[in-house]
Amino acid sequence: MADDLMAKVTAIVQRGQAGERDAARAELESMWAEVEAGGGDDFHRCVIAHFLADLQDGQRDELMWDERALAAVDGVSDERAQQFDQSLQVRGFLPSLYLSLAEDHRRLGDAASAHEFLEKAEAASDALGDDPYGELVKGIMGKVRQALAEGSTDPLPTD
Template sequence: MEDDVMARVTAAVQRGQAGERASARVELETMWTEVERGGGDDFHRCVIAHFLADLQENQQDELRWDERALAAVDGVTDERAQEFDGSLRVRGFMPSLYLSLADDHRRLGDAGRAREFFEKARATADALGDDAYGGLVKGILDKVGRALAEGSAEPLPDR
């Protein structure tokens, strides 16, 4: 299925990763508004919010976008995700969504909430494949776990 919204999300994320964070953030915020007005669905909301969170300058704003991503995933089915990519399963989204929230709460100094989301991430990590994405999320899971054990609220290195 051709998905214009996802093509635009991918392009914006690539710009953000190339250092154009502000313009990528504006583009994703524009897409969020369009989706909210009826130009998309919960799959789009989840993906846009998840990537938009990583482009925030303020930790509290990052938490709000990660919460939106988690809320939106409830309305996503495997069938809908597979319209975009046949290999996607909603359960495979969960470790990353939970891990993002764990790290947000950790960095905001709420170790209790951070541990709750960290445990949810760990409990769903079996849904990750033995591919690059699975390795990336598992690596971040290890880093967040170490940071929680150390009581650190500092940003993760290389995240």
């Protein structure tokens, strides 16, 4: 199924990753408002919020968007996700969504909540494939676990 909104989200995210963070954030926030006004569904909400979180300058704002992404995923079915991509299963979204929340809480100094969400991410990690994405998410889980063990609230190192 062609999903024009998802095509726009993908293009905006790529611009944000290329350094146009402020413009990408503004465009995704505008898309969020459209979706909230009835121009999309929970699949769109989940994806937009997940990517918007990564474009925030403040940790509390990032947490807010990651919470919105997790709340939206509850309304997404495998069938809906597969309308966008046949390979998607909602359970496969959970490790990344939980991991994002673990990292948000860790950065904010809430180790207990960070551990809770990291445990949820690890429990759902069997939904990840043996592919570059699965390896990436599992690698970040290890970095978050190590940072928690060290009591660090610093940004994770980028390799």
